[in-house]
Amino acid sequence: MPGDAMTTQDDVRARVVGAAARLLNEHGAGALTTRGVAQAAGVQAPTIYRLFGDKDGLVEAVAEHVMATYVAAKRAAVADTDLDPVTDLRAGWRLHVEFGLANPGLYALISNAAGRREPSAATVAGIEVLRARVHRLAAAGLLRVDEARALDMIHAAGTGTVLALLEKPVAERDLGLVDALFDAVAGHLLSSDPVPEADDRLTTAIVTLAALAPDLPGLSGAERRLLGEWLDRALAAVGD
Template sequence: MREVPSRDDVRAGVVDAAARLLRDEGADGVTTRAVAQAAGVQAPTIYRLFGDKDGLLDAVAEHVMASYVASKTASAQDAGGDPVEGLRSGWRTHVDFGLANPELYGLMAARARSGPSPATAAGIEVLRTRVRRLAAAGLLRVDEQRALMMVHAAGHGTVLALLAQPEQDRDPALSEAMLDAVLGSVLADAPAAPGTSTTAIAVTFATAVPDLPGLTAAERALMTEWIDRALRTA
């Protein structure tokens, strides 16, 4: 007797088929009829699983982004050595992914108006890990959250700016120039040490607060609040 595929297997097959169509033909090519034919299912199955085309496109974007973020997470967890080079590597990976998946990246950007998807949020957390390494090394001249958002916004904007141009007209040096500009704004000249700026020292100290012994959770929260207030004032 032929085994009936599970709902999860059918859903995965539909998402995979839609992802191929999105990559090869763009969002306009991801019609219910085309996806159903490519996945070997009936059109009503797609509506039962995803509700409508937008639901299917959201599922496709989430699937591809989740796979990408998983690889970034493993890379960040295994990262050692120079934290600046770790951030540069993550930036380049992000830009390369966006340029290699223009339809998907544009789709994710459009969907972001209603809030980041779980995969996008996970990607930001990977970036936060890289920024935290910079902070712990005393290399930030701004607080962690400011550095995180500056790098995130610049990287996202760089991909969108490049995708808005025909491939043959893109400036191949733009990505690195943007990264250098952002790093020049967020990085201190040297690791924090006696005699360096109080801001860099405060940012570095903030990374150690969660591990300070002898403090209650409330005391750690209060100390973090004080440091954040001082950094905002600075």
């Protein structure tokens, strides 16, 4: 019956993804070959191509499987508006590092460090969660740079932290770097001086208004876009 065939295909897909995840966890990224996964899952290699298209498709499926709970937890934290946005960002940073250290093979495959031409779907999903966190900081008037710059810096620093720690044997890892590097990045990006310099005050005001502009009442879409262009121009002028 069609329903039985679909269930069988879903079962095979789940078995292949599970086998690939185990290989990654036990033997690292080098073990994730089509032949190795097929053998571990008890299927023929063409089955993997039929279900996933290619190795990248399989990696995406494994990443989705392993990261489902992780990404859901990050999104839940963003949705909790009672959290202080800086505390929320620190919690997300720690969770990101913990996931990378717990899943080194998968992290290497989904990061750009693995030589991918495009970021993985899992990476894109994580960046969108980070984007929401950064927007909360901007809306609270805490950013000293624009949102795009803050997003890029935090993402790059978080990825670098994981990769730097993974380069060392477990016993030699200095986990104090996790909070130390967060504090260094946050100190550059976040406004903490109660009486900042004039340029800092102006930058913070522009960034905050840019974050709130899409929700300003009484403006048309065209007017909001124009305001965004003006604010971008003003921010560039302050930075010169």
